[in-house]
Amino acid sequence: MSLSRDQVTKIAHLARLDIAEADVAKYQSELSNILTMVEQMSAVDTKGVDPMPHPFDLGQRLREDEVTESNQRESFQAIAPQVEAGLYLVPKVIE
Amino acid sequence: MHTLSIAEMAEGLRAKKFSSVELTDAFLARIAKFDKQLNAYVTVTADQARAEAKKADQRRTKGEDGPLLGIPIAQKDIFCTRGVKTSCGSKMLDNFIAPYDATTVAKFNQAGAVMLGKTNMDEFAMGSSNETSFYGPVRNPWNTKTVPGGSSGGSAAVVAARLAPAATGTDTGGSIRQPAALVGITGLKPTYGRVSRYGMIAFASSLDQGGPMAPSAEDAAILLRAMAGFDPLDSTSMDKAVPDYAAQLSASIKGLKIGLPKEYFGEGLDGAVAKVIGEAIEQLKKLGATVHEISLPNTGLAVPTYYVIAPAECSSNLSRFDGVRFGYRCKDPKDLHDLYKRSRGEGFGAEVKRRIMIGTYALSAGYYDAYYLKAQQLRRLIKNDFDEAFKKVDVIAGPTSPSVAFNLGEKTADPVTMYLSDIYTIAVNLAGVPALSMPAGFANKLPVGLQLIGNFFDEGRLLNVAHQYQLATDWHRRIPAEFA
Numbered sequence: 001m002s003l004s005r006d007q008v009t010k011i012a013h014l015a016r017l018d019i020a021e022a023d024v025a026k027y028q029s030e031l032s033n034i035l036t037m038v039e040q041m042s043a044v045d046t047k048g049v050d051p052m053p054h055p056f057d058l059g060q061r062l063r064e065d066e067v068t069e070s071n072q073r074e075s076f077q078a079i080a081p082q083v084e085a086g087l088y089l090v091p092k093v094i095e
Numbered sequence: 096m097h098t099l100s101i102a103e104m105a106e107g108l109r110a111k112k113f114s115s116v117e118l119t120d121a122f123l124a125r126i127a128k129f130d131k132q133l134n135a136y137v138t139v140t141a142d143q144a145r146a147e148a149k150k151a152d153q154r155r156t157k158g159e160d161g162p163l164l165g166i167p168i169a170q171k172d173i174f175c176t177r178g179v180k181t182s183c184g185s186k187m188l189d190n191f192i193a194p195y196d197a198t199t200v201a202k203f204n205q206a207g208a209v210m211l212g213k214t215n216m217d218e219f220a221m222g223s224s225n226e227t228s229f230y231g232p233v234r235n236p237w238n239t240k241t242v243p244g245g246s247s248g249g250s251a252a253v254v255a256a257r258l259a260p261a262a263t264g265t266d267t268g269g270s271i272r273q274p275a276a277l278v279g280i281t282g283l284k285p286t287y288g289r290v291s292r293y294g295m296i297a298f299a300s301s302l303d304q305g306g307p308m309a310p311s312a313e314d315a316a317i318l319l320r321a322m323a324g325f326d327p328l329d330s331t332s333m334d335k336a337v338p339d340y341a342a343q344l345s346a347s348i349k350g351l352k353i354g355l356p357k358e359y360f361g362e363g364l365d366g367a368v369a370k371v372i373g374e375a376i377e378q379l380k381k382l383g384a385t386v387h388e389i390s391l392p393n394t395g396l397a398v399p400t401y402y403v404i405a406p407a408e409c410s411s412n413l414s415r416f417d418g419v420r421f422g423y424r425c426k427d428p429k430d431l432h433d434l435y436k437r438s439r440g441e442g443f444g445a446e447v448k449r450r451i452m453i454g455t456y457a458l459s460a461g462y463y464d465a466y467y468l469k470a471q472q473l474r475r476l477i478k479n480d481f482d483e484a485f486k487k488v489d490v491i492a493g494p495t496s497p498s499v500a501f502n503l504g505e506k507t508a509d510p511v512t513m514y515l516s517d518i519y520t521i522a523v524n525l526a527g528v529p530a531l532s533m534p535a536g537f538a539n540k541l542p543v544g545l546q547l548i549g550n551f552f553d554e555g556r557l558l559n560v561a562h563q564y565q566l567a568t569d570w571h572r573r574i575p576a577e578f579a
Binding site: 003007008011012013014015016017018019027030031033034035037038039040041042044046049050051052053054055056060061063072075076078079080081082088090091092093 | 526
């Protein structure tokens, strides 16, 4: 399995990762090697095997619909990169 | 004081031979003296530790008692600790002061344990050598040219060098057991759902599990008792009573059926390691256990399956690091897109980026069935292997790692080579069963770990077998000469 340069750039974009132009070839070869190793999976016939998402075949636990969290905006925003008037700031999105 | 077991420390505190403040100071002094050689702590919380020790002494004066009251421990830097930097070994969280405590941390606080500091680790727990940490590699106390294993390499090193009596770790594909093996301590990965994941920074949510790392099974039993239990804040926590693990240690293992999976003793296993493992199994036979050859036929599929499931879950979990609400933010972002991409590109290291990209690819449109779904089907087959095995035997034994500690830099060039060093530990996480690694001797002057794998929620039996072995051997008491 080998990924093209374009594929690596596209994956990096999907993952919102800035990859330096000079590093693309390195990731291309490393990711291709990993996918080649992963390809051993396809040798096994898994027709009819139930996928296993979790060690216990359980559904989500439910609870009463009541307020359990207290407002901690101040302590959470104290560690934010940029806040103003209780809001998180990001670069302008709409002109 | 640093050579005492946790039970002996608690006895000393009870008998007023020393106070928690004195005990804590003794370990802080060892950290100040030795940690430069190991780089095992990211943060040492000396002042807070002394304050907590003083509080523990006061609680004891008031008549309180408990197996961990006043006992110093170290926390892996993946567990959120309120008011203390929680870096997860990453530049992304280098500025992150956790606003709350992980459940595991809260439980240790309630028990009166004293936190000495936060231990170094592979970035976001992704690595098998502790070389992916933003804070630099941790060194193995037995030979500082070698790695301590990973990802809980800092916790492993501090326990091996007795810079803490015990520590917490987390294990997604072997991250407690492999470092425990490489530094010669006892480390247990509990059954999935046994220990709360709340406040434990997520890597792969269906595999991650916290557990104890300590010199002996007896110490690990005390820690596990404090860590385990149902937590409504973790949606995959199991509501199941926590047994008194320490009370189960003394049972005889006469008649215990041990399975030896032939796949764990084949090609790829270092000959010197195989010899030590063979001797450890002979010792278990002397204690009355019987040995049976078994097969875990899908062992070879564990690494490929894991390197789809873990990266897929990691790519999803790590999408929360966006440079907006907490953590690293790039300088002068041009627009929102630039903010996301550069904050993540600059904040994450190479191994984390590789895994995010593999996961993103495996989950992307058109590839889901071939990768993620296929891996989940293989995961079922791997789990079925264990179910079949436990119909015939009580525990499974084998090597934890195919080799002893390797040199720093030896496996960093090729990620796949590094991945294969976890060949004996990964299937356990996929299945969800518990397993521990315990010191079994030395090969080339470096520690060898024996792995014991148990059925679901059979942690007590694993600790019992390890304790009985440790009553008959002294590998778990060995301390590297430089740190004696």
